[in-house]
Amino acid sequence: MSELPFHAHLPIGEQLAPPTDGIPYWEICPYDGDLRIKVLDEPVLPEPPRHGEAGADDCNCTKSPDERVIWTDGQWVVRHMGEPGTVPTVMLSSVGHFDLSDMPAEVAATMGTMIQRLERAVLSLGGLGRVHINRWGDGGAHFHMWFFGRPIGMMQLRGTCLPLWEDVLPNMPHDLWVSAMTAVGEALAAGGGEARPV
Numbered sequence: 168m169s170e171l172p173f174h175a176h177l178p179i180g181e182q183l184a185p186p187t188d189g190i191p192y193w194e195i196c197p198y199d200g201d202l203r204i205k206v207l208d209e210p211v212l213p214e215p216p217r218h219g220e221a222g223a224d225d226c227n228c229t230k231s232p233d234e235r236v237i238w239t240d241g242q243w244v245v246r247h248m249g250e251p252g253t254v255p256t257v258m259l260s261s262v263g264h265f266d267l268s269d270m271p272a273e274v275a276a277t278m279g280t281m282i283q284r285l286e287r288a289v290l291s292l293g294g295l296g297r298v299h300i301n302r303w304g305d306g307g308a309h310f311h312m313w314f315f316g317r318p319i320g321m322m323q324l325r326g327t328c329l330p331l332w333e334d335v336l337p338n339m340p341h342d343l344w345v346s347a348m349t350a351v352g353e354a355l356a357a358g359g360g361e362a363r364p365v
């Protein structure tokens with residue numbers, strides 16, 4: 168197997184023709200009209216370090232552990248995004264500094280319960296059809312997972328394009344955002360842990 172087995176079929180440096188079907192033509196795509204496809208760049212190796220890659224001392228978990236926290240139980244922490252978004256959005260992180268692949272087994276073992284509790288807490292806001300859960304991990308080395316509440320009935324916001332819609336739609340009113348973030352923290356605290364004021 169090649170040293171880079173998943174690169175050989177990628178058309179790096181080539182201008183691709185627009186697709187004749189696919190996501191740009193689906194109702195969930197926020198963009199309409201003529202789109203061009205970006206040319207793929209050569210791979211960057213080694214990759215540049217992510218935030219916190221050098222360890223806890225280089226990470227917000229040490230520099231500003233209480234920032235934007237709406238709930239914590241000492242093992243998991245839920246944060247708001249610092250300002251209103253289009254939809255209710257919160258981030259779940261481990262308190263300890265690790266990523267998923269090096270997460271201690273005793274922490275990883277509680278993740279399923281934690282994800283379920285947070286989904287239920289977001290759904291308890293009402294008016295939401297689904298909670299989208301995303302984990303990318305390309306920006307920060309400290310394990311974190313995104314939870315987006317999709318407004319019920321908004322069928323164009325289904326699926327993978329919701330973060331793209333977030334980029335183009337107006338944000339919710341500040342008062343609504345504060346009450347929603349407070350309610351998520353309090354809903355979690357009803358099952359244990361401690362809510363923090365927004």
Ligand SMILES: [Zn+2]
Nearest residue numbers: 226228264309
């Ligand atoms: Zn960290």
